[in-house]
Amino acid sequence: MKLVIVKDYNDMSKQAAKLIAEEVTRNPKTVLGLATGGTPVGMYRELVSLHQQEGVDFSQAQSFNLDEYVGLPSHHPQSYRTYMNENLFAHINLPAEKTHVPQGDAVDLEAECKRYEQAIAQAGGIDIQVLGIGNNGHIGFNEPGSAKDTTTRVVALTQSTIEANARYFDSIQEVPTQAVSMGIQTILGAKKIILLASGEAKAQAVSQMLEGEMTADVPASLLQQHPNVTVIVDEEAASAL
Numbered sequence: 001m002k003l004v005i006v007k008d009y010n011d012m013s014k015q016a017a018k019l020i021a022e023e024v025t026r027n028p029k030t031v032l033g034l035a036t037g038g039t040p041v042g043m044y045r046e047l048v049s050l051h052q053q054e055g056v057d058f059s060q061a062q063s064f065n066l067d068e069y070v071g072l073p074s075h076h077p078q079s080y081r082t083y084m085n086e087n088l089f090a091h092i093n094l095p096a097e098k099t100h101v102p103q104g105d106a107v108d109l110e111a112e113c114k115r116y117e118q119a120i121a122q123a124g125g126i127d128i129q130v131l132g133i134g135n136n137g138h139i140g141f142n143e144p145g146s147a148k149d150t151t152t153r154v155v156a157l158t159q160s161t162i163e164a165n166a167r168y169f170d171s172i173q174e175v176p177t178q179a180v181s182m183g184i185q186t187i188l189g190a191k192k193i194i195l196l197a198s199g200e201a202k203a204q205a206v207s208q209m210l211e212g213e214m215t216a217d218v219p220a221s222l223l224q225q226h227p228n229v230t231v232i233v234d235e236e237a238a239s240a241l
């Protein structure tokens with residue numbers, strides 16, 4: 001894995017946005033794999049500005065998000081669909097019908113997972129996947145214990161993830177306990193991966209991902225077997241390396 005250590009959150013966001021913009025410029029039909037959470041917000045802000053100021057064109061691209069909470073309708077203020085609309089989709093020229101986020105309130109969730117996996121395959125696979133990392137080393141919502149051969153499925157969130165994500169909800173009781181998430185195999189199927197981490201709270205997970213053994217107990221460590229991963233971390237997130 002290629003490791004890039006930058007000074008702070010701002011630099012991390014700029015570097016990541018630059019890589020995405022280069023990819024979309026080189027291949028206008030890029031299939032983007034996108035992530036949510038606090039970490040990529042700055043990267044999306046930079047991408048919006050690259051689109052608005054420098055004309056980076058997303059009109060032929062498409063996107064697949066990693067995950068969505070089970071039970072939240074897409075218009076729910078805390079759904080990942082809403083997050084993506086607000087942080088990115090509303091501000092760039094990626095056609096709405098080319099943006100894909102799992103439907104967390106589908107009546108038949110199993111069918112939804114299958115459909116999502118097939119849609120990724122039909123698009124020719126993901127060209128560049130953006131990832132954050134959970135404090136416990138999760139990627140997407142692949143919590144510790146997620147096996148290498150997992151594909152898009154319904155997963156249970158761990159207590160630590162529910163607690164970490166409670167900051168976005170009015171109370172912890174409102175945080176969904178399940179999500180639809182791409183699996184480890186789905187993520188490893190991406191041609192390129194960029195993983196972002198910022199802040200001291202991520203230092204332990206970053207060190208286990210890069211320097212620890214490859215184990216499902218730290219799902220991000222399974223990225224060690226992927227041939228094209230760039231990890232962009234700020235100094236605080238790199239502090240345990």
Ligand code: GLP
Nearest residue numbers: 036037038039132133134140141
């Ligand atoms: C969430 C998301 C992940 C994200 C992680 C870290 O649960 N499902 O995709 O990477 O947690 O979030 P944050 O960037 O807010 O620390």
